[in-house]
Amino acid sequence: MSKRLSAIAPEKVPEKASGVLREVHVAVGVIIRDGRVLIARRLEHTHQGGLLEFPGGKVEPGETVQQALVREIAEETGLKLIESALQPVIGVRHDYGDKRVFLDVWSTDIAAGEAHGREGQPIQWLLPRDLRDADFPAANRPIIRALQLPSQLALTGRDVADDECGLKRLQIALQVSQPPLIVLRAPALAEQAIAYNRLAQGALALCQSNSSELMLHGVPELMDRHPQAAGVHLPWRHASQCQQRPVAECYKLGVSCHNAEQLAHAAAIRADYAILGHVLATSSHPNEVPLGWNAFSQLVSAARLPVYGIGGLSPADLPQARQCGAQGIAGIGFWWA
Template sequence: MSARETPVKEVHVAVAVIVRDGRVLIARRPDHVHQGGLLEFPGGKVEPGETVQAALVREIAEETGLHVPAGSLEPVIGIRHDYGDKRVFLDVWETSAAEGEARGCEGQPVEWLTSEQLRDEDFPAANRPIIRALRLPRQLAITGSENGLEPALAHLQEGLSAARPPLVLLRAPALSPLAYRELAANALPVCEKTGATLIVHGGPEVFRAIPGAHGLHLPWREAAKLSARPVPEDVWLGVSCHDRQEIDHATAIGADYVTLGPVQPTESHPGAPTLGWSVFADLVSEAVLPVFALGGLSPGDLREARQRGGQGIAGIRFWWPQS
């Protein structure tokens, strides 16, 4: 940087995801402001000496007339984005406890939309990860390792019936490629009956071989080979990551989410190095997409993962029937 150049200051912006009856409150930006005409979540700049929660309570009241109890706000995701002429840190928090009737107090149109109605092109570019975070559940259910098609299907049916996870990653490393494709073909209708979305595991060829799959999760060895997104935009793309460089690569190839771990010691890999919650939080703070904590976790760790900036937890034991 030359002596004449002035560093671009990062603007800390508090963003509110206000949920009511399964819908999210959205406003349209005035035409004359930065990114004018696009949709946005309510919020605004955090003033010096102000907490993000206080900023949200103030901004929501000023913009929409709603009252939000500060204690009801929970973290969703933090996103750093450089627009070229402006650099922002979007500090996104969610509440379902807003009181009153929403209105555009500054003349802006406001409306309640479902997460499925939120389209990337209608929002500023930095909002893409927020939309992904709202559509993703808090738990990513991963299938356990089974040695045959029949036991895998039986356990899948049992797990779906008991836990009813909304998103299932079909991982079966013990099966041959042919057996895995057969398992996936049988698993799709089983998942559809309970409303679960099925994501297949492996390289791009696996996704192409399984019509009807709702997404692809890439092991790191497969993601490392790619320079672009290998699946359509309307399905999920996840990547297994272990450090900052891998998260950056997943972002570069257009991943919608990543798993990051192992956070805690696991029974399957005793003595293996772990990240711990502190390192997990540091890595998440620099990520610009939703991150699931993975490795040695239980439902009791969900709140910790959320407080550390994660989307939630991913794993097997919290839903998969034990043999």
């Protein structure tokens, strides 16, 4: 279970003391009703005034983040939350230059009452797909990504050896399970651009007919050939060569990571998510020591982007991954078997 579940706010300190900015612990609520998220507009005289925000506020000394969120949401919107119904989404640390914040984000779809801006702030309910980075403070970008990404990321298996075999196997898998987001990983074709591109073209047509989005796997330049794809997932060997985001913001960008430094690099190039593993022991990597849930949780808590756990995981492990602050799980077996 995540340490965040029982975290008590530290003693209150000035935001700036002896010339050093102190980190402000902020409880942030993602309140969902009928598929829409409650959004408020910050008052003009406040920090980042005029921008949109997820409701919440500072965690006071002696409070858990859940207690703070229940109190703040009631004060700001009149909605009544239940502590036990709050689920962790993501933790985001951000330095604005004049303020450092830790956004401790929790979600719920159980909120009693009708929302209204009790402090004079306009509020509205928006679909996650309608949330735009430019309308929010910069620290909110990972939160928006977390809301726009699924909890399970599907990867194709190693048996994708050519386009005919691969497409037949993908069609069968899609008939059994329709994951919203799929990474077209084909190790046997990684260095054969013509074969992989032919496979990708057919896979895109299959996914579009099944309402699934397809991520390509490999170099960023794949997007030039397949602009209709949802985005590209970079193996670490390719991500490590990037000094900035290598694809446009309209595409999703994922990175495979194995440690804190790689996660930091993924965030620095503005990746939308990372895959981290392996979490548990796997038959595919019998000689590698797994991270384990504790180390995985610590790495996720320091990451500045949504993180999927991979390696030895099944849908039964999704609650554990979420309690560790992860976006969810990624893998092959839960849909490709």
